[in-house]
Structures are given as structure tokens and as C-alpha cells.
Amino acid sequence: MQSKRTLFIIEVAIFTALAFVLDIIPFLSFKIWPQGGSISFVMIPVFIVAFRWGVKGGLLSGLILGLLKMMIGGYIVHPVQAILDYPVAFTVLGLAGLLAAATQAALKDNNTKRFIGMVTTGVLIGITLRFISHYFAGVVFFGSGIETMNAWLYSLIYNSSYLIPSFVINVAAVSFLFNKRPNLIAATTK
Amino acid sequence: MNKLILGRYFPGNSFLHRIDPRAKLLAALYFIGLLFFVDYFVGFIWMICFTLLVTKISGVSLSIYLKGIKPLIWLILMSVFFRVIFTVGGTIYFSKGPFAISSYGLLLGFFSFNRFILIIIISTALTLTTKPIDLTDAIDALLKPLRLLGISTAEFSLMLSISLRFIPNLLDETQKVLDAQRARGVVFGEGNLLEQMKKIVPLIIPLFSSSLKRAEEMADVLEVRGYQPSKKRSSFRQLSWRFHDTASLLIMGVLTIGVIILNQFPIIEQWLL
Numbered sequence: 001m002q003s004k005r006t007l008f009i010i011e012v013a014i015f016t017a018l019a020f021v022l023d024i025i026p027f028l029s030f031k032i033w034p035q036g037g038s039i040s041f042v043m044i045p046v047f048i049v050a051f052r053w054g055v056k057g058g059l060l061s062g063l064i065l066g067l068l069k070m071m072i073g074g075y076i077v078h079p080v081q082a083i084l085d086y087p088v089a090f091t092v093l094g095l096a097g098l099l100a101a102a103t104q105a106a107l108k109d110n111n112t113k114r115f116i117g118m119v120t121t122g123v124l125i126g127i128t129l130r131f132i133s134h135y136f137a138g139v140v141f142f143g144s145g146i147e148t149m150n151a152w153l154y155s156l157i158y159n160s161s162y163l164i165p166s167f168v169i170n171v172a173a174v175s176f177l178f179n180k181r182p183n184l185i186a187a188t189t190k
Numbered sequence: 191m192n193k194l195i196l197g198r199y200f201p202g203n204s205f206l207h208r209i210d211p212r213a214k215l216l217a218a219l220y221f222i223g224l225l226f227f228v229d230y231f232v233g234f235i236w237m238i239c240f241t242l243l244v245t246k247i248s249g250v251s252l253s254i255y256l257k258g259i260k261p262l263i264w265l266i267l268m269s270v271f272f273r274v275i276f277t278v279g280g281t282i283y284f285s286k287g288p289f290a291i292s293s294y295g296l297l298l299g300f301f302s303f304n305r306f307i308l309i310i311i312i313s314t315a316l317t318l319t320t321k322p323i324d325l326t327d328a329i330d331a332l333l334k335p336l337r338l339l340g341i342s343t344a345e346f347s348l349m350l351s352i353s354l355r356f357i358p359n360l361l362d363e364t365q366k367v368l369d370a371q372r373a374r375g376v377v378f379g380e381g382n383l384l385e386q387m388k389k390i391v392p393l394i395i396p397l398f399s400s401s402l403k404r405a406e407e408m409a410d411v412l413e414v415r416g417y418q419p420s421k422k423r424s425s426f427r428q429l430s431w432r433f434h435d436t437a438s439l440l441i442m443g444v445l446t447i448g449v450i451i452l453n454q455f456p457i458i459e460q461w462l463l
Contacts, residue, residue, distance in 0.1 A: 003413065003419070005419040006417060007409040009348060009352075010412065011409075013348070013349040013350075013353045014352065014353070014356055014404060015405075017356040018360055018397060018398070018401050020353070020357055021364055022397075024361075025368075041390070041394065045398075045401075048398070064346075064349055067329070067350065068350075068353060071325050071326075075261070075262055076310065077266070077306045077310065079222055141269065172387075177398060181398065181399060184398060184399075
């Protein structure tokens with residue numbers, strides 16, 4: 001009999017590693033911009049952890065993913081940008097876990113409509129917060145301290161260009177995965 | 191699967207390689223912070239000289255560092271360009287509406303360009319000379335103060351190192367599933383976005399299932415071997431702090447004194463403006 005705590009630690013770690021792998025395999029992501037900003041599956045494992053283990057698991061998984069990305073080839077041009085673009089941007093994805101209990105309940109009742117609604121809302125919360133984080137990082141990046149409208153606009157275009165499609169893909173993929181493999185989500189509730 | 195992805199670590203035995211990862215991480219963070227306190231042209235020359243020295247003693251050729259800058263260069267140039275045309279001061283060479291090219295603008299553009307480049311080079315130097323696993327240990331050590339707040343940093347760094355440890359395994363596994371799909375005639379990287387997505391679905395389902403299984407097995411193994419999340423663990427890799435580690439932090443002190451002194455001398459600025 002394993003303790004929940006150990007399983008929690010290992011699962012968060014392995015799913016985060018999987019997220020990182022999904023991000024770096026070339027044709028699993030669709031590069032829009034040469035310097036990052038691609039539509040990829042990187043967020044799916046984080047969302048899965050969030051829906052499985054709740055907010056704490058999601059936040060931890062996101063934080064570790066952010067640190068890994070920063071350690072292994074991150075782009076740093078400004079301390080504030082670095083923190084916003086990596087640890088913060090990915091950690092906030094974990095807040096999708098706010099709806100973990102509700103999602104699991106919906107899945108248990110076989111209420112597909114409600115279940116997909118929950119997943120969509122959770123993913124939306126996570127991605128919106130990630131967008132905000134990247135957005136301000138972008139303002140720091142492009143503007144570096146001067147009050148130009150261009151920095152705000154450019155950051156808006158750049159970040160929404162890949163996060164909006166990512167949102168659609170993530171909702172589809174997470175709902176599909178949970179539907180096909182209910183044990184991905186239902187195994188554990190804290 | 192290709193190993194180059196994993197870390198840009200360059201094996202070597204330079205002075206920079208041998209410095210304790212904690213000292214290196216601290217020094218790199220400090221250097222980046224210090225860059226924002228440099229006020230004048232001569233100060234930037236001082237920082238550039240130091241950075242060049244660092245790249246020299248890392249034993250890695252400068253072209254590798256430049257490769258790190260390449261993907262970002264257009265973003266950097268654009269940001270510098272905005273800075274130049276929106277700053278007015280000193281001699282004005284050209285002006286139209288709110289835009290102008292002035293000596294002060296060019297100077298500020300030069301500053302922010304250098305700041306971008308130096309930050310990238312220094313953080314590249316850190317990752318080129320430090321193994322990711324050592325960086326994890328360093329992060330763990332630097333997070334230790336959080337323990338006073340009752341946050342369990344040991345668990346956190348365990349997660350970080352397990353993740354890092356499993357990236358190569360998962361890469362291999364992904365490669366296997368990809369090959370299995372290829373053997374069935376799937377061509378990846380073709381077709382429109384929707385078609386590509388459809389091809390990827392049969393790829394990620396086995397990956398997720400096997401990750402889940404692997405996690406369960408590993409948790410069992412850990413338990414069997416007596417791992418308890420709440421107990422204190424000792425470490426197989428011991429970091430030892432030596433004299434040259436302290437010395438490298440002292441060099442940061444020297445660098446700071448240099449910046450403070452040079453901040454008193456706006457030589458180029460006086461001449462330009």
C-alpha cells in the first residue's frame with residue numbers, strides 16, 4: 001500500500017517531464033514564432049495533474065515545468081521578464097485544478113456535457129492567466145521601460161497568436177483523453 | 191533520440207566548470223541584477239569586458255554563445271529600435287512627428303542592446319558549464335530559507351530531479367511510439383493543422399497511460415525501499431564549497447565596486463550631450 005503523498009510526488013514529477021518532452025519534440029508542436037511561442041501539447045500534462053490532484057498538484061507541476069524550461073534553454077532578457085515568462089506563466093496553469101472536484105464528479109455521473117464544460121472552464125482559467133503573465137512579460141521585453149503603445153499591442157498580438165489556438169487544442173485534447181481513459185482522472189481524489 | 195536537446199551543457203574542466211553550482215547560480219543572478227544599475231557608457235564597457243572574460247575562461251567557443259543570441263536577435267533589435275526612435279535628447283539627427291533619431295536615443299539604444307546580449311551570454315555561460323542536475327541541487331540549496339516558512343523544499347527538489355531524470359526516458363519512449371506509428375504508414379509533420387492533430391492523438395494516449403503506470407510503479411519501489419515523504423534524506427551527490435567558490439563571489443564584489451566608481455564618470459555622455 002503506497003502512501004498518497006509518495007504517489008503524488010512521483011506523478012507530478014513524471015507528468016511534468018512528459019510535458020517538457022511534448023514541448024521539445026519537433027513535429028509535436030507547431031512553431032509560429034522562431035523564439036518560442038508555439039502551439040504545442042506542453043500544457044496538457046499540467047492540466048491533467050491539475051484535474052487529478054487539484055490546485056496544489058497543478059501549481060507544483062506548472063512551477064517545475066517553468067523552471068525546467070528556464071534551466072534548459074530559456075530566453076532571458078530581463079529579470080522581471082524571466083520570472084513572468086517561465087515560473088509564473090506555467091504555475092498559474094495549475095489553477096485549472098480549482099475545478100478538479102467538480103470535473104471528477106461530473107465524470108462519475110457520466111454527465112458529459114457538464115464534464116466538458118468544467119474542463120473548458122478550467123483550461124480557460126489556466127490559459128487566461130498564462131496569457132496575462134506572458135503579456136506583461138512581453139511588455140517588459142519589447143518596451144523595456146518606455147511607455148510605448150507598440151509594446152502593448154505587439155505583446156497582445158504575439159501572445160494571442162499562439163495561446164488562442166492552444167486553448168482550443170487543449171480543451172479538445174484534455175476532454176478527449178479523460179473521456180477515453182477515465183482512469184487518467186478518476187484514480188485519485190484528495 | 192538526439193542528446194543535444196537535453197541541456198546545452200558542454201562537458202569540460204575549465205575553472206567555470208569547477209565552480210560550485212550554488213556560487214555560479216548566485217553570481218549569474220547577481221550579475222543580471224547589477225546590469226540594471228549601470229548608468230553610463232564606461233560602465234557598460236566594464237561589464238562587456240567581464241563577460242568576454244567569462245566566455246574566455248569557460249573554454250567554450252564564442253560562436254556557441256552567439257548561437258544562443260540568434261533566435262532572439264530580431265526581437266532585441268526591434269525593442270532597441272523602438273527605444274531609439276522614441277527617445278529624444280542631445281543632438282537630433284532626424285525627426286518626424288513623435289519619432290526622432292537623437293544622440294541620446296542612440297546611446298540608450300546601445301545600453302539596452304548590451305543589456306539584452308550580456309544577460310543572454312551570462313545565462314548561457316551558466317547552462318553551458320553546469321549540468322542540469324547540479325543546477326537542481328543549487329536551486330534546492332538556494333530555496334532552503336523557505337524551510338523556515340514551513341515549506342517543504344526537499345519534496346520540491348525531489349520532484350525537480352525526478353522530472354529531469356525522466357526526460358531522456360520519456361524521449362526514448364516517445365520515439366518508440368512515433369516509430370511504431372511510422373511503421374503503420376503515418377507521416378508526421380504533413381497536412382493541415384487538424385490533420386496533424388489527428389495523427390498525434392494515437393501518440394499521446396499510450397504516452398499518458400505508460401507515464402501513469404510508471405509513476406505508480408516508481409512510487410511502489412520508493413515505498414518498498416523505505417522512502418517517507420516527511421523524513422529527512424541525505425544526498426548522494428554532496429556539494430562542497432571551496433575557496434575558489436568564495437573567490438568567485440568576491441569577484442562579483444569587485445565588479446560592483448567597479449560599477450559604483452564608473453557610475454561617477456559620464457565621460458561619453460558629457461561629450462555627446
